[in-house]
Structure formats: structure tokens, C-alpha cells
Amino acid sequence: GAGVSQSPSNKVTEKGKDVELRCDPISGHTALYWYRQSLGQGLEFLIYFQGNSAPDKSGLPSDRFSAERTGGSVSTLTIQRTQQEDSAVYLCASSLGATAEAFFGQGTRLTVV
């Protein structure tokens, strides 16, 4: 595709349910990032994949959050037992590598009710 694609664009889930958010990076991009943006707030780093290196998971807020990147391409962010405070826009970005421009998707707006 021409850009970073995220799905779904919107997700409403009940408290306690698990959700999976998908990110299709730009083809050939070795780096992939997940960020969380609460309403009117900045970008909170969650997890970073760079090539075949072990991912940097230092931003994951709790063990309910996990992410994987299959085949160096598509990534899935999973939130287990969702809580209301998980409501936010989850943004994925990819880049060619170190210090390269990061291209963001449009985000997935998650609402936990």
C-alpha cells in the first residue's frame, strides 16, 4: 500500500474484553512503532520493532499489553482485559530504519465502555 494502514479505524469494546489492533507498515520498512494518544494529549511510546532485533517493550504500560510483528511486516497490538483508561487513539508508524522519516497511520480509536 501507499502508506501505513491501521485497522479497525474505530473500536468500541466492553470493559474486560480483549482487543487486537492491526498495523500494516509501508513495504520494506524495517522499523515499526506503536504509540498511544489520549484525547488532546501527546504521544506515549508503547513498543518499537527494529529489524530482527529484540523489540523495545519499555513503554508498555502493563502486562495486559503485548505486541508482535510477524515476518518483519504486519504487527498486532493486543490489549487483554481492557479497562476504561485504555481508551485512546493507538497510532502505528514505520520507517526505513534509524533516523529515517517515520510515517504514521491514521490510528485506531479505541473506546472501552
Next chain:
Amino acid sequence: QQQVKQSPQSLIVQKGGISIINCAYENTAFDYFPWYQQFPGKGPALLIAIRPDVSEKKEGRFTISFNKSAKQFSLHIMDSQPGDSATYFCAAYTGRRALTFGSGTRLQVQP
């Protein structure tokens, strides 16, 4: 060490004026400093970026000024236009970790 502090939180500028947003960092390992622009409902998009070996970079109406000794950098938007109204994020990068973003500045340019 990984923080990037951004100010102001919001900014109102008249059309044709200069918008200035400031950022400061602590980690001297940062070696790439981009600015991102975000419109409502969209993901952030790269606006302009600088490396610490230069003190200024200009692209059209947008200029980054970089002060390595003070560990500060700023975005200047000359001749600000209503279409520039957006949220601006500074960021910093080391190559070993993901981009670290500032808290954002909501810019409103009044016609």
C-alpha cells in the same frame, strides 16, 4: 533522560505573524530532531527535521533553530496561515530507541 520538554502547550497567532515553539532535551545521545504536524483525526506527519551538526534548517516558511550547547531546539513558522492551525510535536531520536515526542503544542492561527 529520555524526556523532551515542549512549550507552550497552546499558541494563538494572528495571520501573518510568527509562531515559535520550543523544545529542550537532556539526553546528549539524541542525534535526530524532527518536528511533526498533526491535524484533527489524522496521524502526525513529518514537517521538518534537523541533525545536531547544523544550527538552522529552513524549508519554506518553516525553520528549525538548534542550540546544541543549550540542548534546545525550536520551530519557527513565518507568515503563519490559518491552514497551519494544527498540533505540533517535537521529537528526538537516538537510533537505539523509538522517537521520543514532546507533549505537543496546539497552534491556532486567527484570520
